[in-house]
Amino acid sequence: MRAASLFTEAAGLPLPAAAARFADAGVPVFPCVPGGKRPLTEHGFHEASTDPAQVSAWWRRRPAANIAIPTGEATGLVVVDVDVHGPVDGRASFRRVRDAGLAGGWELLVRTPTGGMHAYYPATPGAAQRSWQAGRAGVDFRGDGGYIIVPPSTRPIGTTTVGYRIVHVAHDPGRELDAGRLRDFLDPRPPIRPRPVGGQQVGREDAERLARWLDRQDTDRNLKLFWASCRLAEGGVPFADALDAVLTAAKSDFGPREITATVRSAYRAVHPDPARRTTTSATQGASPAGAGWFDHRPTPARSVVPLRGL
Numbered sequence: 001m002r003a004a005s006l007f008t009e010a011a012g013l014p015l016p017a018a019a020a021r022f023a024d025a026g027v028p029v030f031p032c033v034p035g036g037k038r039p040l041t042e043h044g045f046h047e048a049s050t051d052p053a054q055v056s057a058w059w060r061r062r063p064a065a066n067i068a069i070p071t072g073e074a075t076g077l078v079v080v081d082v083d084v085h086g087p088v089d090g091r092a093s094f095r096r097v098r099d100a101g102l103a104g105g106w107e108l109l110v111r112t113p114t115g116g117m118h119a120y121y122p123a124t125p126g127a128a129q130r131s132w133q134a135g136r137a138g139v140d141f142r143g144d145g146g147y148i149i150v151p152p153s154t155r156p157i158g159t160t161t162v163g164y165r166i167v168h169v170a171h172d173p174g175r176e177l178d179a180g181r182l183r184d185f186l187d188p189r190p191p192i193r194p195r196p197v198g199g200q201q202v203g204r205e206d207a208e209r210l211a212r213w214l215d216r217q218d219t220d221r222n223l224k225l226f227w228a229s230c231r232l233a234e235g236g237v238p239f240a241d242a243l244d245a246v247l248t249a250a251k252s253d254f255g256p257r258e259i260t261a262t263v264r265s266a267y268r269a270v271h272p273d274p275a276r277r278t279t280t281s282a283t284q285g286a287s288p289a290g291a292g293w294f295d296h297r298p299t300p301a302r303s304v305v306p307l308r309g310l
Contacts (some may be wrong), residue, residue, distance in 0.1 A: 004169045006027070007150065007166060015152060018151075020056065022150075023052060023055045028048035028049055028075065030044070066153035067149070068147045068149050069147060071144070071146045071147060072128075072145065076122060076123050078142060080094070080177070081118055081141070083116045084116045088135075089138060090117075090139045093134075103182075105176065105177060107121065108168065110150075111166075112164055121176065122175070132265065134265070135223065136226060141182065151164040187265065225262050226266050234270055242267075
């Protein structure tokens with residue numbers, strides 16, 4: 001069974017029945033808080049299960065729990081998460097990605113309750129595809145080490161409840177995504193800038209002061225965290241010191257996982273790794289017709305890899 005068929009079937013079921021359907025198809029699931037993304041299991045996606053008794057017990061205790069699945073090797077699926085948050089509109093970034101021929105091959109598109117999008121692709125077998133964030137572009141990649149909320153889960157938006165909704169299903173089988181090339185396109189590494197001779201490096205106390213500053217700024221949270229992390233990297237602050245300072249100051253606004261991923265992304269952008277080899281696989285074709293739901297402007301041949309177990 002293709003991923004699109006399974007997701008379409010599950011989307012029309014009540015949450016407990018949908019969770020059981022995923023598990024029955026061999027897709028591990030775990031519960032998150034009703035209307036939210038926080039795992040209800042102690043160890044998050046590491047406890048995802050296909051065991052019918054375990055899945056039934058979880059949703060018997062919390063029948064309104066949202067359904068989450070791990071991404072990457074565990075399910076054979078990776079997801080491009082397009083975010084719409086404040087001044088950051090990832091739909092514009094995804095349009096650029098599509099126009100560059102890097103976004104084709106998705107199996108289905110899911111509209112998120114906040115107006116963003118999840119594009120599902122088959123994972124590349126035998127290759128680690130770690131999750132990453134491109135905060136300034138408003139696009140995240142959910143691969144190994146990540147998870148995603150799936151239909152028919154919901155979120156409260158204002159006074160209404162809005163669901164994760166499938167908006168397009170590809171006619172053709174999905175194709176693997178070149179996640180490394182996608183990241184380099186969205187988050188290109190700048191050239192190394194030499195420091196002025198005799199220039200003063202940012203010290204540990206300055207790192208803590210800057211981190212406290214970012215916690216006070218009334219602007220988009222991803223942008224301010226990424227900007228502050230880049231400033232620390234440019235100032236020569238060791239990664240461990242910067243991460244410790246930002247974790248301390250920004251904990252009211254961010255989760256530890258989000259902070260760590262964003263600080264790593266900033267340090268990667270400022271201090272490129274010349275040994276990293278950019279993948280040079282052939283450019284994928286343009287997105288099929290029907291992918292244009294995200295085209296509106298904001299108003300203020302490798303073998304198909306099925307889902308594991310299907």
